[in-house]
Amino acid sequence: MPLRIYDTFTRSKQEFRPIRGNHVGMYVCGITVYDLCHIGHARSAIVFDTIYRYLQAKSYDVTFVKNFTDIDDKIINRANREGLTAGQVAERYIEEYYRDMDRLGLRKPTHEPRATLHIGGIIDLVQELIRKGHAYEVSGDVYYAVRSFQGYGKLSGKDIEELEAGARVEPGEAKRDPLDFALWKKSKPGEPSWESPWGRGRPGWHIECSAMSTHFLGESFDLHGGGMDLIFPHHENEIAQSEGATGKRFVSYWLHNGFVQTNKEKMSKSLGNFFTIREILERFEPQALRLFALMHHYRNPVDFSEQSLREAEKALYRGYASLRLLRGLPATGKPLLLPERLEALSDRIDELNNGFFEAMDDDFNTAGALSCLFDLMRLINTHFKDATAGPETGVVKGIDAFVRKAADILGVFDSDPSAFLSSRREKRLAGLGLTKGAVEEMLERRALLRKERAFKDADAIRAELLRQGISIMDTPGGTVWDIADE
RNA sequence: GGCGGCAUAGCCAAGUGGUAAGGCAGCGGUCUGCAAAACCGUUAUCUCCGGUUCAAAUCCGGAUGCCGCCUCCA
Structure with a gap:
């Protein structure tokens, strides 16, 4: 059976044909490590983890790369606010990321590179783009010349002239064209920086993914994924960078997952309407969150609510x-x-x-x-x-x-x-302030009463247990009990 | 304003040409001392209006509503 994949670029399902025989190269844009992950990150992670698992199950030899963006304005801001270095902030949230994601059962990608460990590759790529006339330096900053790349906007379906109309230029930027974006930023005092041909600075946001994906997967690879919101400008810019530098087709299939919403609104940091993975896992099984995600198609938006998660947990x-x-x-x-x-x-x-x-x-x-x-x-x-x-x-x-x-x-x-069911039972039992012994003692009393056919008294015990949150079932093999659903 | 997506039962949700998966909840039944669980049965003119077709939830056009991207964002 052939695998068919919806490709954002062609906006249609395409039969999947890897570039190199049985080998599949897959890159997914990971998180910027400046805060705890929320349910939206969880969904994306679960979706691509499942895709990774499925490709493996189909006996492909998969190289899966998922990066950490560990240098960025938001990280620097947080570091300044908390009196830490950017590296410390990044390190902390990478740890937190693993704490959450391990609980969600994510299979380890083949490589999880960090941008700051690929500065050399990034600089090489920027130089190559300058050489090819796709980029230019202005006093320590390097910009990508968007108009130099034929077909800019082809992934997101945007028209360059219309983008131009709405484009903004930040004060202090010396772009030749408002559409151009930074490949390398001159560092301000106190910011983390690296030596480069253009003086000390740090990479722009998009260039790292081009550099790292090429490093691990080659100039052309099979699958590239991320959230819908990355289509523009992030992935558009990646195409411009990578194809601009190599002249080769960058990616065969682009995959994008839909958002998690609450009350029909995108869950996001900026709107403040998010639940962290952590707070959800305090109250629900990790596998329930996974099931919740997988009960929806990965490209559709999903409205997150307590009720829907509870339903998934029941299932x-x-x-x-x-x-x-x-x-x-x-x-x-x-x-x-x-x-x-x-x-x-x-x-x-x-x-x-x-x-x-x-x-x-x-x-x-x-x-x-x-x-x-x-x-x-x-x-x-x-x-x-x-x-x-x-x-x-x-x-x-x-x-x-x-x-x-x-x-x-x-x-x-x-x-x-x-083991799964009994551990759930223990956990919830503790939450009810009951012990196994107490429950079983009541059940023994009830069993005797039932034997004597004193059903009224037996039923009173059952009612009392139910009041305390315990439901029971009489089976041929004896009475079994569990935590009642609320 | 430009580009894109979505609209399926009480709720959630698959399904891209041949009269509708699944989950949760409800109702009726079987089982049970009675329950519970489980099982069986039951619950949809697929937002609206046109068109194409022997045949449309599914394709095309239009309307309405909702959402996303165009600025950091999974």
């Missing part, structure tokens, strides 16, 4: 309950199902398996893929709910193999189900 628990059932089936024993039912089940599982991969192949349609997985969960419940002996058959193994593969790609449902 997560329900799925894990099915998996606990599946993994708890004895490996040997009398087959449960009649042969013809088994065969029908087996066919249905193949269908779902194919559906999962067809959805993923269609521009990483994780929502469609998840629907197959949820269907599978229901099949597990239907067929194995009351199993007391397991069929030693390929069907259970087949289901399990499918689940493991899907979980490996999506990064949800990849924990041990029993």
